[in-house]
Amino acid sequence: MDHYPAGCALIRDEHRTLAALLHALRHLVRELRGGHTKADFTLLRAIVYYIDAYPERMHHPKEELHLFTALERRTHEADADIRVLRNEHENGARLIRDLGHQLLRYEHEGATGFAMFAAAVEAYASFYYQHMEREENHIIPLALRHLTPEDWGAIDAAFAENHDPLKGVDEKQFRDLFSRIVNLAPAPIGVGAASRTA
Numbered sequence: 127m128d129h130y131p132a133g134c135a136l137i138r139d140e141h142r143t144l145a146a147l148l149h150a151l152r153h154l155v156r157e158l159r160g161g162h163t164k165a166d167f168t169l170l171r172a173i174v175y176y177i178d179a180y181p182e183r184m185h186h187p188k189e190e191l192h193l194f195t196a197l198e199r200r201t202h203e204a205d206a207d208i209r210v211l212r213n214e215h216e217n218g219a220r221l222i223r224d225l226g227h228q229l230l231r232y233e234h235e236g237a238t239g240f241a242m243f244a245a246a247v248e249a250y251a252s253f254y255y256q257h258m259e260r261e262e263n264h265i266i267p268l269a270l271r272h273l274t275p276e277d278w279g280a281i282d283a284a285f286a287e288n289h290d291p292l293k294g295v296d297e298k299q300f301r302d303l304f305s306r307i308v309n310l311a312p313a314p315i316g317v318g319a320a321s322r323t324a
Contacts, residue, residue, distance in 0.1 A: 131273075133281035134266055137193070140185050140285075141258045147177050148251045155244045167233050174229050177250075178222045186215045189261075192284040193269060200272040207264045214257045221250045 151173050157163040190212065197204045228246040232239035273281075 131270075131278040131282055133193070133278055133285050134270070136282070136285035137189070137266070138262065140180075141262065144177060144181065144185075144254065145258065147173055148254060151177075151247055152251055155247050158240065159244065165232070167229075170229055170233075174222075174226055177254075178226060181218065181222075186218075188284050190215065192281045193265070196273055196277040196281065197265065197269050200274070200277070201268065203272070204265060204268045207260060207268075211257070211260060211265070214253070214260075218250075218253060218257065221246075221253055225250050 151170075154163070154166075154170065154173075158165060194204075194208050194211070198208060225243075225246040228239070228243040232243035
């Protein structure tokens with residue numbers, strides 16, 4: 127492969143966006159635990175919605191339909207990792223549902239619900255960082271080695287689309303939501319005003 131496929135860059139860009147949101151969520155949990163800020167449930171709901179909806183509706187279906195399928199056609203070297211990743215996509219959906227449930231519980235129960243919410247944040251973040259690492263350190267190098275320019279053309283086109291053909295969800299809504307999160311979040315994770323405790 128004499129050039130770096132656009133699809134790889136797009137996959138990694140999406141990973142970085144999700145990693146940034148997970149970092150922001152963990153940072154907010156630390157600030158809440160230390161009593162340095164009050165819970166901004168509008169911001170927390172927006173972050174949890176994004177990391178739920180974007181991977182499930184946009185990112186994972188494209189990986190499975192285009193990247194994984196192409197790699198399975200070209201080599202068996204990735205088979206074990208792809209099986210794990212497909213299972214992780216299913217497990218991730220369960221973990222994010224739990225995270226959403228614990229956020230709702232925290233919002234309604236107050237401080238008594240915080241510990242479970244914080245644990246759910248950590249469980250999901252740890253899971254997803256490991257998931258992304260497997261994709262970037264195992265799958266992408268194998269894809270670069272085995273996939274043809276035609277394979278990459280299809281992958282590039284899929285990840286460059288403005289919407290996910292499987293779900294019909296406009297990707298612009300996620301870009302707009304990400305901008306809203308950045309504007310809501312206080313420094314150092316965003317540009318919004320800090321909500322300090324008295």
